[in-house]
Amino acid sequence: MPTSKGILAIDQGTTSSRAIVFDTAANIKSVAQQEFPQIFPHDGWVEHDPEAIWESTVCTARTALDEAKKLGIVVSCMGITNQRETTVVWNRETGKPIYNAIVWQDRRTQEFCRTMQQNGLEDEIQSRTGLLIDPYFSAPKLAWILDNVPHARTQAEQGKLAFGTIDCFLIWRLTGGKSHFTDATNASRTGIFNIHTQQWDKDLLRIYNIPAALLPTVKDSAADFGLVDEQVLGCSLPILGVAGDQQAAAVGQCCFQPGSIKSTYGTGCFVLMNTGDIAVTSHSRLLTTVAYRLNGKTTYAIEGSIFIAGAAVQWLRDGLKIIEDAADTEQMAANLDSNHGVYFVPALTGLGAPHWQPDARGAIFGLSRDTGPDDIARAALESVCYQTNDLFRAMAADGIEPTAIRVDGGMTANSWVAQFLADVLNLTVERPTVLETTALGAAYLAGYQAGIYKDLNDLSAHWQCDARFEPTITSQQRQQLLAGWDNAIQRVIDNVQT
Numbered sequence: 001m002p003t004s005k006g007i008l009a010i011d012q013g014t015t016s017s018r019a020i021v022f023d024t025a026a027n028i029k030s031v032a033q034q035e036f037p038q039i040f041p042h043d044g045w046v047e048h049d050p051e052a053i054w055e056s057t058v059c060t061a062r063t064a065l066d067e068a069k070k071l072g073i074v075v076s077c078m079g080i081t082n083q084r085e086t087t088v089v090w091n092r093e094t095g096k097p098i099y100n101a102i103v104w105q106d107r108r109t110q111e112f113c114r115t116m117q118q119n120g121l122e123d124e125i126q127s128r129t130g131l132l133i134d135p136y137f138s139a140p141k142l143a144w145i146l147d148n149v150p151h152a153r154t155q156a157e158q159g160k161l162a163f164g165t166i167d168c169f170l171i172w173r174l175t176g177g178k179s180h181f182t183d184a185t186n187a188s189r190t191g192i193f194n195i196h197t198q199q200w201d202k203d204l205l206r207i208y209n210i211p212a213a214l215l216p217t218v219k220d221s222a223a224d225f226g227l228v229d230e231q232v233l234g235c236s237l238p239i240l241g242v243a244g245d246q247q248a249a250a251v252g253q254c255c256f257q258p259g260s261i262k263s264t265y266g267t268g269c270f271v272l273m274n275t276g277d278i279a280v281t282s283h284s285r286l287l288t289t290v291a292y293r294l295n296g297k298t299t300y301a302i303e304g305s306i307f308i309a310g311a312a313v314q315w316l317r318d319g320l321k322i323i324e325d326a327a328d329t330e331q332m333a334a335n336l337d338s339n340h341g342v343y344f345v346p347a348l349t350g351l352g353a354p355h356w357q358p359d360a361r362g363a364i365f366g367l368s369r370d371t372g373p374d375d376i377a378r379a380a381l382e383s384v385c386y387q388t389n390d391l392f393r394a395m396a397a398d399g400i401e402p403t404a405i406r407v408d409g410g411m412t413a414n415s416w417v418a419q420f421l422a423d424v425l426n427l428t429v430e431r432p433t434v435l436e437t438t439a440l441g442a443a444y445l446a447g448y449q450a451g452i453y454k455d456l457n458d459l460s461a462h463w464q465c466d467a468r469f470e471p472t473i474t475s476q477q478r479q480q481l482l483a484g485w486d487n488a489i490q491r492v493i494d495n496v497q498t
Contacts, residue, residue, distance in 0.1 A: 006073035007447050008237065009439035010061055012082045012166050013245065014103065014267040015314065017056035019064035020439045021073055024452050026462040028436065030067035032060040039100060044107035044358075046349065047100035050088050053166065054173055061233050077450045078228070079241030079442030081248035082166040083267075084189045087141040089152065089214070090169065092162050095177055099149045101166070102141040105268075105307055105349040109140035110358040121207060128194045128201055130279060130288030135350075135358055136305070138165060139191035139208045146210070156211045163214040165190070167242050171225050174239065179226030180216045184293035185247040187218045195279055195290055198298060221247070221292045222449035241445025245438045246270040246303065247291055251445060252437030253406045254460040255291075256299075261402045264438065265411035268352070269309035269384055271391045272301045273400060284394035285354045294448070302400065304353040304391030308346040308362075310411050312380040315348065322373040330414045333378040339481070341366040343488035344379035346387075354394040355489070359496045365488045381417050385424045386485040392425055404428040408437040415467070422469040426478060433464040 004023055011018040016035040023029050034056040039047040068075060085104035090097045102108070113133045116122070122133045131137055142163055146153045155161050164172065168182040187193040187200075192208060192215075194201040200215050219225065225239035243251060246264055250272050253262040258276035263269060272291065279288050279300040291301035313326045323329060347360040364379065395402070405427055411417055412431055422429040434440055447453045473481075 004073055005452065006068050006075040007443040007452070008061065008065060008075050008078035009443040009446070010057055010078065010080045010170065011245070011436070011439040011442065012053060012057055012080070012170060014083045014105070017053065017060050018439065019057070019060035020436055020443070021064050021068035021075060022440060022443045023073065024447065026434060026440060028434065029071055029073050030064045032063035032067070034060050042108070044110070044349065046103040046105040048086065048103055050090070050097040050101045050169060053101065054170070057170060058232060065233060065235065075235070075237065077240045077446045078237045079446035080167050080170055080239060081243055081245050081438050081442040082170070082186070084165060084186060084244035084246065085136060085138050085141075086166050087138045087145065087163070088166065088169045089142065089145050089161055089163050090172070092160055092177075095173065098152055098161065099145050102145065104136055106141065107135045107350050107358045109135040109144050112140050112143065113358070125191065125204065126281070128196070128204060129191055130188065130195050131191050132285065132287070132356060134356055136352065137189060137191035139204070139210065142210055142214070143208045156214050159213040161214055162216070164216055165244075167244070168216050171239060171242070174228045174232055175226035176229040176232070181219050181225050182216045183219055183221045183223070183242040184290045184298065185221055185244045186242070188290035189244060193218070195288065195298070195300070198293070220294055220296065222294055222445045224449070239446070240449035241442050241447070243292060243441060243445055246272050247301070248441030248445070249408055249438045250274065250291055250301065250441065252434070252439070252441030253408060253432065254463040255406065256456045256460060259402070262406045262408065263388060265309050265384060265407065265409035265417070266438075267309065267311045269306035269388060271304040271388060273395070273402070275300045275302055280398070282394070282398050284397040285356055286391070286394050286398065287353065302395065302398070304394060306384070306387045306391070307349050307352045309384045309387070310409070311348065312344070312346040312383060313411070316377060316380055320376070323377060326410070327414070329377045329381055330416045332374040333381050333416045335374050336378055339378055339382055340370070340375055341484065342371060342375045342379045343484055344376065344383045345488050345492045346380065346383050347492055351492070353391060355390070355493060357493055357496050360492050363488070363492050365491065381414070382420060384411065384417065385421045386482070388421060389424050389482065402427065404430060406430045406432065408432060408435050410435070418467070418469045419472070422471050423473045424478065424481065426471050429469040430465050431467045431469070433466045
């Protein structure tokens with residue numbers, strides 16, 4: 001059997017771990033996926049068992065590698081992409097976590113964050129990190145672990161503990177504890193990394209009371225992160241690419257030019273626009289972040305973060321039990337000639353950009369005796385598009401006016417969603433042939449470091465459009481839809497404030 005080169009990408013997400021082997025032409029050759037449990041100890045708390053994350057990662061990686069081997073694919077390197085901000089602390093000697101991973105969606109630190117805002121720290125933190133003060137980010141989660149897990153702070157000060165986002169934890173485990181590394185994109189989501197100096201910020205560490213001994217070394221997104229222990233995956237692979245999931249998706253979508261923009265629809269929805277070597281400060285409560293760092297050069301981005309997108313559909317399945325499969329929602333939405341005035345604000349873990357209301361909770365408006373499962377399913381899908389439009393309004397207020405958007409993630413396989421998004425945004429929506437752009441971005445970074453791809457233009461040559469969706473509704477119809485959404489979300493915000 002003829003052989004060809006392949007790259008393994010680990011995509012460790014919020015609800016599942018996935019491993020994909022790509023060939024060098026960006027074609028998927030093998031894939032494995034495994035869900036793992038979500039843990040909700042209290043209202044607004046979201047945790048993962050790090051061991052469940054680890055076991056699902058190893059299982060899927062081994063499966064994908066085995067399938068690729070059967071096809072004659074020789075995997076030469078690997079990349080990692082991950083759910084961002086999610087925080088793990090483990091013992092350096094044993095490698096065992098001292099507490100569950102606190103997930104990016106978790107809101108337990110909202111009082112802590114509110115106190116910091118009242119102390120007037122937000123401007124300083126935003127100027128250094130590009131982020132706002134919010135439970136979303138890693139720093140307050142890490143501070144909570146140090147303050148609430150017995151003996152954690154003492155052990156941290158003694159250098160016995162290690163902190164990392166999920167990429168960092170996986171690298172540590174994969175290399176048998178030899179590598180305590182992260183990349184600049186993941187570091188830029190912690191709230192303690194200065195995106196201008198590209199260093200951990202000593203003043204912010206003092207503000208959050210976090211010992212520097214906990215922290216990993218920060219590398220470029222394409223770099224040598226260490227060698228996988230052969231006993232872990234059955235082969236020894238160099239880890240050559242790492243990026244947080246949204247930045248990896250931007251790489252997978254080849255958003256390398258300033259002004260290029262992508263929106264990923266997974267558990268949440270994240271819009272990211274490349275701003276080149278300029279760290280643009282948003283005046284509309286969007287985030288400034290690192291898009292990627294290659295060969296020591298940092299490229300920045302503006303980002304809007306929506307906490308609930310695909311998770312709303314998952315709630316329809318697991319919570320309300322009105323669907324059996326996420327794919328069912330496409331036909332359910334298409335069955336209706338309109339939304340019948342039903343709006344769902346999916347603030348199940350608070351509201352992200354541009355509202356930043358951690359206390360907000362979800363609501364469905366416009367229910368009547370005629371309302372059925374199809375209406376609620378459609379309202380869930382529509383809500384993702386309306387929330388995206390909120391981000392684009394914020395970008396417009398910052399002087400950013402995109403003319404097209406590249407979309408990816410599981411939800412965009414739903415053509416009804418892609419079309420409604422084009423209608424609501426009044427923009428061309430481009431869907432790529434490979435929807436797994438997050439994993440693809442990790443593979444691209446690893447291949448770039450390995451010399452498989454010679455430059456970013458080489459990567460861009462692989463991007464292919466599967467479908468384009470153009471707006472089809474009138475301006476009046478659009479305004480009417482958005483007026484209903486604006487009313488619904490304002491009622492949710494007003495409920496928080498009262």
